[in-house]
Amino acid sequence: MKTIRLALLLALTLLTACGEPDRTVEQRLIILGFDGMDPNLAQRWMDDGSLPNFSRLAASGTFAPLKTSNPPQSPVAWSDFATGNGPGTHGIYDFLRRDPATYAPAFSISENIPPESVLELFGLHLPLEDGQIINRRQGAPFWTQVEAEGGDSTVLRVPVTFPPDPIHRMMSGMGVPDLLGSQGTYTFYTTRPTMAASSSSTRTVRIRPDREGLITTTLEGPAHPLDPDAPALNVPLELRPDGDSVAIRLGESELTLKEGQWSNWVDVRFEFLGFASVGGIVRLNLVSSYPRVQLYVSPIHIDPRAPVVPLSSPPDYAEKLAEEIGLYHTIGMPEETWSLNEGHLSDEAYLDMIKTILSEREAMFYSALDQQDSDVVVGVFVQTDRVSHMFYRGIDPQHPLYPETGEAARGAIHWIYREADRILGETMQRMGPNDRLIVLSDHGFAPFRRAVHLNRWLVDQGLLALQPGAQSSSVGFAQIDWSKTQAYAVGLNSIFINRAGREGQGIVGQAEAEKIKQRIMLTLPGLQDPDDGAQIVAEVFDGDVIYPGNANQDAPDLVVGYLPGYRASWQTTLGGAPSSLVEDNNRKWSGDHCMLPSAVPGVLFTSFQPDQPLEAIADIARYAQEHWSAH
Ligand SMILES: [Zn+2]
Incomplete structure (x- = not known):
């Protein structure tokens, strides 16, 4: 009798202390993402025994390449993943978009909308209401649909999740700005x-x-x-x-x-x-x-102990997590790559930074798994992508920087795959008998040896007009004569027609636009590398065909599928047209995936046999929802 009363008292105390006791979920769907994990590299290192946990998972469930988005860029592919739809529906087409009115390149994922009313007082600029930051991705992600049907979702550091969705637990990923409002300066x-x-x-x-x-x-x-x-x-x-x-x-x-x-x-x-x-x-x-x-x-x-913009859901989760695991990197893309590209950080310092970020992300993910309070748990590790971008020169003997790449740098991609394997092992240890596990990547990887100045090609074709006297144009289309321009390239894979009625100084009507598109689709795959005559572009896709749906004005008219080895130059992405057509990529950013989608599929591992095929990254959203509805 005494014991029962004591137990009752204890139970009552616990109820008063925590309110409703948390649920314990026995049948979770755990989705572990490794951005940029490549099926060929995974296979190579499973074969030599260096990824024992991936081998074990492949043997007990499935391992297959996973069809990526078109273009195969992380913000696009992870938006396919979240919504189960393609860019024509979710509206994210490229890392960069352009303002059709001014042609100025801008970040495509999130946007700051300044407050509409401002009070000018004593020379100060006082906003009367808060400005807004919006996620430009449209459509409901599967985790909010799971919640709408009564489930709980935990979503950690998935790209294009800023500002956070109001769900059980979310930490925003790619899209979170630094204190300057930039993506990391x-x-x-x-x-x-x-x-x-x-x-x-x-x-x-x-x-x-x-x-x-x-x-x-x-x-x-x-x-x-x-x-x-x-x-x-x-x-x-x-x-x-x-x-x-x-x-x-x-x-x-x-x-x-x-x-x-x-x-x-x-x-x-x-x-x-x-x-x-x-x-x-x-x-x-x-x-x-x-x-x-x-x-x-x-x-x-942004300090997670007192965030000036919301980093998490609930809003105090960021702060509680800092108490639990210590301070951590909050920017969407903290593994900023430009410092290494510019030679400002050494290979060793860069990899040290990756190690620190990786351990923070692990602590965050394991803490959420240990709570066992969510029906769906999603965590994405992007470090596999960043290390592959920056150290591909170490595994590609044809890369211009291969000869001068040191021993540690040559082993960096193998190292990050072994780290992924260790994280997978830790995750599997935290799984209950009824939990299901999906491990996936958004795309694979290929060499990036030569940079293509696509706007130079458009100039040579007479489609992009330079201002009188100009031989080239710097970024931001600084020396472009729009009154004579028919097509321009911006972003990593996009070409736009300078359409009348859409672009600020558009001159091309609908019928003419179709002709120009056909001409580019036909001619660009014939472009040869001036150095060795190699083909550069495999295929040019028609935006109207690959983006059915309510494509908005961010939708490119054409999407360029480069062959492995080639990618749009940095100048192209920002609207520059230098004087040469193709040049060696002498930067440490030496691997890439902004190419032909079929050349860079992602990976899919499952701990179970899926009852219907999971072929493309967008299929995962449907599976997650059905898995939830089924139990
Ligand atoms: Zn990437």
């Missing part, structure tokens, strides 16, 4: 003369030590929130020699770093008006010490 301090940064993700700051070696500078933060004419907010940054290390003071924080070393998280607080402030967190890497000091400061991450 780092700062590189150097005593060497600097060239203008070739990317808007890079800020280089020239620094000069005084006689004692003291360097005084600032870390620039966000724009003044209330006064658009005021300079950006900043915090002071000081460096001085300290033995073989460098002593650093950033804002209120003091730390010491050795050459090559990463700091822990450092708080930065940007004050304005004397009493208000906005805070973020950064990590520092001392690239080189005195006398030629070089310091990398990461993009300024």
Whole structure:
């Protein structure tokens, strides 16, 4: 009797303490994503025994290539995954879109809508309501449909999930901005003369030590929130020699770093008006010490302990997680690749950063799995993609940088696949007997050896007109004569017709547009590499054919399917037309997938035999919903 009463009392106390007791879900669908995992590489390393958990999963269930989206880009493919539909329905066609009115390239995933009413007071710019950040993906993802039918979903770091959906548990992925509102802008301090940064993700700051070696500078933060004419907010940054290390003071924080070393998280607080402030967190890497000091400061991450924009659902999940696992990278794409591309970070420092991010993501994913409170659990690890992009030069003997790639860098992709295998093992250990597991990637990988200036080809074809006297055009279509232009390329795979009534200075009518499309579809696959005569483009797809549905004005008229080895140049993606047609890709970003979809399928592993074929990434959404409805 006494024991029963004690148990009852204990139960009552627990109920009062936590409200409703959490459910324990016995039959979960767990979906583990490894962005960019390639079926051929997975097969190679399963065959040599280095991926034992993948081999075990393949043997007990299925392993097959998974059809990717067209174009095979992560934001497009993960939107197919979330909604079960193609770009013609969800509206994400490329990493980049263009504003049809101005032709200006813009990020396609999310958009800031400024507040409509603003009060001008004492020279300050006071917004009367909050601006809005919207996810440009349309249609309901399967996790919200599961919730609408009474289930619970946990969705962690899936690309194109910002702002977070109001579900049981979500941590937003690709799309989360840094404190500047960009997709990740780092700062590189150097005593060497600097060239203008070739990317808007890079800020280089020239620094000069005084006689004692003291360097005084600032870390620039966000724009003044209330006064658009005021300079950006900043915090002071000081460096001085300290033995073989460098002593650093950033804002209120003091730390010491050795050459090559990463700091822990450092708080930065940007004050304005004397009493208000906005805070973020950064990590520092001392690239080189005195006398030629070089310091990398990461993009300024939104602090998960006090997020200035929602990072999670429920909103306090980001903060609770920081209490549980420590501070973590919050930007959508924290494995920023430009620092390595520009030679600002070493291969070793870059891989160290990947390790840190990977361990944060693991802690986040295992914590959610251990709660066992969701019918559907989705976690995506994008580090497989980033390492494959940056280190493909290590496994591709034909890449221009292969000869100079060091031993550690040559093993990097194999390493990240073994890490994926270890994460898979940890996940399988956390599965109950009735749980089902799907492991997938959004696309595979191929070499990127030669960069194609597609806008140059359009100029040569007489379809893109340069301004009188111009021999080439810099990015943003700076030297383009729109009044004579019929077609232009922007983004990684897109070509647009300069249509009358759609484009700001459009000149091409409907009948003429069809003719131009047919001509490009016919001619572009005949383009040969001037170096060796190799074919560059396998196929050009007609947007009207591949995007049935309510395609909006972001839908490209044509989608270019490059052959492995070739990809649109960086200049092309941003609307540039340099003077050459094709050039060697001499950057560390050496693997890619923005090519012909059939050349870069993803992977699919399941722990069970699916009762109907799962052939394409969009099929996973349907399966997840049916799995939920069935039990
Ligand atoms: Zn990628």
